[in-house]
Structures are given as C-alpha cells and as structure tokens.
Amino acid sequence: MSWLGLLILPSLLGVVGFHMVQPNFRDLRISAAPLLPDPPQSSAPRNRLSLSAPLLSLRFWLRLLAMLGLLAALGARLWTPLAGPEALGSIRIVLDVSPSMGLPDGRPDQTRMDTAVQVVEDFLTALERRAGQPSCIDLVAAGGGVRARLDSAAAPLPDGARALASGGQDPAALEVALAARGPGLCPVAPERALIVTDRPEQRIAPSAFAGLHLWRQVGEPLDNTALTGAAFVGGGLGGAPGRLLIQATVFGAKPQTLSVSLDAPDGARRIALRRDGLDAGGWQGEAEVSAAGLYRLQLDKGGAYGDDDQLAVTLAAPEEILLDWQLPGVNAPSGTRATPASAGGVLVAPYSLGQPLPPGPFVLTYPGWERGTGPNIGAFDDAHPVVQGLNFDVFERYAPALPPRLPNDLQAVLGAERAPGSAWVATRDAPRGAVVPMPRIGGDEASALSLLIFFNALRWVTEGSTQDLAAVAPIAADGRPADRPWLESDIARALAEANDPTLLFDLAQPSDAPDYSQPGPDHPLTAWLIALTCLLLLIERGLGPIWRKGGTT
C-alpha cells in the first residue's frame, strides 16, 4: 500500500499547487493601443501564489474531487482482501518415504527426509496460527506403512513417519497415498493435500484426487549411475562362446569412463562400458561367459544412490543350447538340451496357419518341398544369415510351394514373384524367430537346400537368444536383495523452486499456485467511484469552453 500513499500526497499537492499558482499580470486589449507610446516594462514576477484562488475556483474543486474519487477507487480495489480466513476442509499430508529420501540434501547431516519433515512441521505450525482451522488432518506415507490422523495442527508427527521404504517407489505410489481411505484416516475425503517428495511434480489423476493440492519438492540434485540390466546371449550352434550383455544408465554429470567389476565363477575381471549411441545417458558392455554359476556385477563408480549399483546374474548352463524340439521326423542336434519354450528354450515346431507367433525364439517350418515347383524368386535379402550359402538358381529350380499367408510380424527374407503376404523364408528380430521350409532328409538337391536353410535358421535363432531376465537380481548396498531400485535412480533431476506450503490455504484452482499478480475481487464501491470520477472530469472538461468564455477559473 505504500506506493498508494506515495501517490496520494503528490497528487493532491499537484492539484492544489496548480490552482494556487496564478499569473501576476492581466492580459489586456486596449482599443487605444495602436496610438499609445511603448509601455514601460514591469519588473514584477510573472506568477504569484494565491491561497484564495483555489478555494474560489469551481474547476479546482471538480478536479480535486475527481482525484480523490480515483484514489478512493484504487484504494478500495487494493484493500479488498483476496479471501477472508475461511474454515478449511480436510487436509492430507502425503510424505514420500522412498529410499531416495534418505540421500543427503545439501549437508552430510541433513537428508532429504529431514528437509521434508521440516517442511511438514513448518506447514503445521502455520496452520495452527491460522484463523480458520481444517476440519481434519491426516498423514500418509507414500509407499510406507504410516497412515495416521493428527489430532490438531499442533500434534507431533506420528511415530515412524520418517521410516524409509525398502524398495523403489513408482510415481503411482503418491496417487495411491492421496486416494487412501479407511481406518486411521480422516472420515471424509480430503479437500486439500500437501505432497512432500523428491520427485518432480507430476499430474494427479482426478480419479485419484480431485481436490486442491500443492506439490513441494525437496532434495538437491545428486549425480548417480545405475546398473539397469543384464542379458545372456548364447553362442548358438555356431560354437561361439556365450556373452553377458551389461547395461547401465548415468544420471547427472557424464563420466569419461565407466566400468563394471565382474565376479564370475571362473574369476574376476573388469569390464569397460561404452556409450550407447541410441540412448543418451546409456552405457553398455559385454563379457564372454562360459561357466555356469553366479555372476556379480558391481559398478566401480555408482554415484550417490548405492542400491542400484549391483546385479547378480545366475547362469545355469551358458554353453548349452536349449531347444524345445517338436519337429516330427527330424532329430534335434546333439549337444542341445531339451528345454520348454516357457523356460527359455528355442521352439522348433511345424507352423500352422493362423497360429500366433511364439513370444520367445522359434524356428517354425512348413511342408513345401513335397509340392515343389513354386513360383520364381522375387525380392530377397542375400546378406541375411538364414540364406547364407544358398545358390538361388538351384533354389529356384527346386523351389518349394509357398506357405500360407504369414503373420505381419515377420519380414520376408526370400520372397516370390506375385505372392504378396507370403515368402519362403521370413524372420523376426526380437526375439529372433524364423519360418522356413520343413527340412527333409534325402540325397537330392532339394533335401540339401532344405537342410541348409533350416540349420542356418536354427543357428541364427540360437545365437541371439537370451536367458530369462528373471535370473538377474539387483543387490542393495548392504548386500540384501533390492526391490526395483531403478525407480529411485534418477536423483539428478532438477529441483523446482520451493513454493510456500501455506499457499494451500488460499488455493482456488487445483494444482495451480495462486496468482497474486491478478487483482482481487472489486470493492462494491469501486465501480461507482470510477463512474463519479469520470462524471466530474466530463463536467470539468465539457464546461471548460463556457468557463473560459466567461472568465471563470
């Protein structure tokens, strides 16, 4: 309001001063002027101050009243309170207790949870001093076990409110906490909610919470690296050794190098990771593995959060080729182990029209050689491993009948002329799968072609198969198994500007901070004062010519 006060006095003084300053001379026109001698110059000042001139001037009073009316209108507008202290409904405090809340926040002796608890306590203190009190207050730990109703704003936080959850929390945990009902909580649904977390603000589904909420983020950004995945790729029929594929993700500052310590049954070694060209922040590496057993991966520099730095991978028989052989009339190659497709084995079976493709790796066959003399070769990919070594001229001479229309998931490797939707050889890349003509045992050239194509497909599929990722287990920093630690890995996210939780008292729109740049509701008199000011100015201006003519000041 001080600027309004600074405006009032100069404005009034200006109007008064304008009218007090009067000319100290008269403008005369004398009919004898052309005949008069030059009049002597006067040394009197041109202006004088007249105390009575304003009082006797109607225009002064009109201008003064107009100025006062305008100032009153401004003052009425500003002095109208935005919102009176009204009674608040039920308030819920959602406290994020995910493991990342245990990380340091600016000081070694201050954690993110310490900051969050301070925010909550300050909010409750301010709430206690407020004129209008909420009908009920409760606190829910998102992902934790604490759900308690507070007796009042002065009540202490419930025991265990600071206890961190053991596993990673996905963002939905906050919505679940907002929507929580039941014993121990307020009987009515909360109308306002304060969410204190180290996550960036996210959209809250109206179905979870339709009231007014204020998001307060805590926690200075911290650099972190996480081991995010491991997969085993077998050597396949080609006799190549198996490989352990390692994936890591960097959050925050980018390191120059990144490496992982591998503790394998056959010894320990260090694996250097390289940047993933397709994923910013992604790193990957691989290590050859041949022995069965437990493999432990440990990031050499894991960052602030330690529960995502270790993985344990158990490989049962990395050198074995696991096949789910269901092909009649053809024996499985030696050195393979029969394993159901559900357990990671490559499915080798006849293809039936209309059957869905298996989710895992597969080689499906169709009878075609018996019906031979298929159409001419159309488009083909001669670099694909499945057709490696194939003599296309010979194949075209003995081309089998085409299979029925193939699913759209497959890409044609060896197609035929005028046969859209079908091909002699079709593949899928992830996971690998191939549909090829049924192999047949014989000495003729057609049999040779069939065996070449079939075993090319089998080798290609078995080389790219991976073992079930269920065998990959994250290990926490304390050596115990960790539950989905990657949900907490991004601790380098930007920290939003801290907003005052007490703004929750005055919120009018959900999830929006109040905009105090907009004026509050108008005082009832504001419009009338402005209208009066305009009327006075209109009178003063409109009658001006008449006053000037009559000499009225």
Next chain:
Amino acid sequence: MTPPLRPAQMDRLRLRLRNRMPTAGLGAHIHRRMGQSLEFREFRDYVMGDDFRKVDWAASARHGQEGDLIVREFQAEERRRLVILADLRPAMRLPDALPKLVISAWVAQCLARAAMAEGDQVQIVPLFTRQGRDLLLSRPRDLEKLRRLYRTVAEAELSADDWATVPDIGPAGKGLSLKPASVVVLISDMLFADPGGHLRRLAAAAQESYRSLHVVELDAWPHERALLAAGPFRLGALAGRSFGEALSEGAESFLQRSDQALAEHRAKLRRGLNHGALVWPKQGLRYPAEPEALPDSAEDWFRAAFSRSAVLPSLLSRVTR
C-alpha cells in the same frame, strides 16, 4: 442590444429638445423637412411644438374635441434621410466590461427611432467589416434588422490575425452614395487610422450641399486608462501594433504621454474630417473612469450620458450653422 431608453422616454426627450430648438429662419443650408411644400397631404392632431401657422382652425372647430387642434400636413418634396455610419472594427468590442459595440447599437437605435418618429428614413451603413449590407429602415419594427446586424458582428469569432490586422473600411464605406437631404452620423471611438483616405472622402461627401456629418464619439479611454494603471499587464496586439510577451506597467508618466497622444490624434482627425459641416462635440459619450463601475451601472450611465450629450439636439435642430 435593446437600448435602455424606452420608446416613451425617447419620445419625451425628443419633444423636449424640439421645443428648445429654433424653428424659424430660412437660409441657404436649411434642411427641408416634412410639410414645407404646398401640396396638402393629410390632417393630423396637433402636438406640442408644431408650427402654429399650420393649424387649420376650421377643421379644428369642425372635427376636434373642445380644446383640440387639427394641423394641416403638406407633402414633402423629399424625405430627409438619416445615414448612420456604424464603426464595426474589432476594437469596438472593447472594453470587455462594456463593449463599445453595445453602446453603438443603443445609440443607433435611439437615433433611428427618433428619426423615424420625425418621418425620416434611416440608412445603416456598416464600416470596417466584410459582412453586412446597408440597411434601410422605415418603420419601428425594422429596428430588429439593426439589432441583428450588431448581434452578428458581436458574436462572430475573431482570430488573433483579425485583432492584429489593420481593418479596411469595407465595401459599404467605399461605395456609399448619399442623397441630397441626408444627415450622416458616425458612431465610433474615433481611434482608427485612415490609411487609404476612404473615410476622409466619405466625410467630404457627407458635408456637401445640405448635408452634415455628426460624430458620436464613444470615449472609453478613461476606463481603459484605469485598467492600465491597475497593475502589471500584457498588451495584446491590435490593428497592426504588437507588444510581444513582455510584462508592462501603467506608470503615470506613460499614461500622461498616452493622454497627449490621443488628444493629438483626435485633433488631427478632426482637421482631416472637417469640410465645413462637421459636428463633433468636444465631449462624446465618455465611459466612467472606475473599472468596477461597469457593467452593473451601464444602463444608468448610458441614460444619463445620452440625455446630456449634444448628439440628439444637433440632429433635431433645423439650423446647422
């Protein structure tokens, strides 16, 4: 614009003056008046001041009430015309308290009414204005045309250039032709310059043969002198004279030099306009010196000043020399 003298007051004034004027004598410059020919025109009631030789005793005894007299009226060979030259310069709008234009309008109406009561025609000639034509008045209700002329001039907006420019006499003054039996009255403040000599020529024509030129001077100098003496002032430009933005004061020495300058101007103008039949009384209608006396007492002042002035007696007199 209506004069503060009521028609009845004007008639009494006129008749009182006629009783004092010489009624006998014929000479080379005697003006012809109604009834001086021998051609009978009409009978009318006798009014005080009529020539007793005109009384028709037989008609009086025959038609009149006891004590009433009847006079015999003869056709005049030519009706006399009163020509009023109205000075309508921008300076005539001064002073602001009571513009000379208003006084001029009052004087013109009084003279016109008196002339029409005598049976004369009245011609109004506007000078120093581009607007307005000559007006010919023959009946009392024609006075509204005279008032409208003055009102039009008074209400016209004047720009700064209009004030500053030396006014021209105007088309009416340049092309004026006067009838032999004309009495010319100039109503003005006589503070004008006559660079082209048009007014001098007009004055000479107005004094030829039986004609005479009467000047009704509206002297606002005492009032304006008092305004100049009242404190610092800034003079506005007028009729070719400009004074800039400087402040001036009306020192006594300056005012005395101004008195002298005006007196010299009047003397020079009097010499220039006189061709033997100029009637310009030494004292015209003089404004009161006190600025605060106007405009509240303007009508009282006019009634007194006009009654005392030599204008009407000289117009009603049969003898000019």
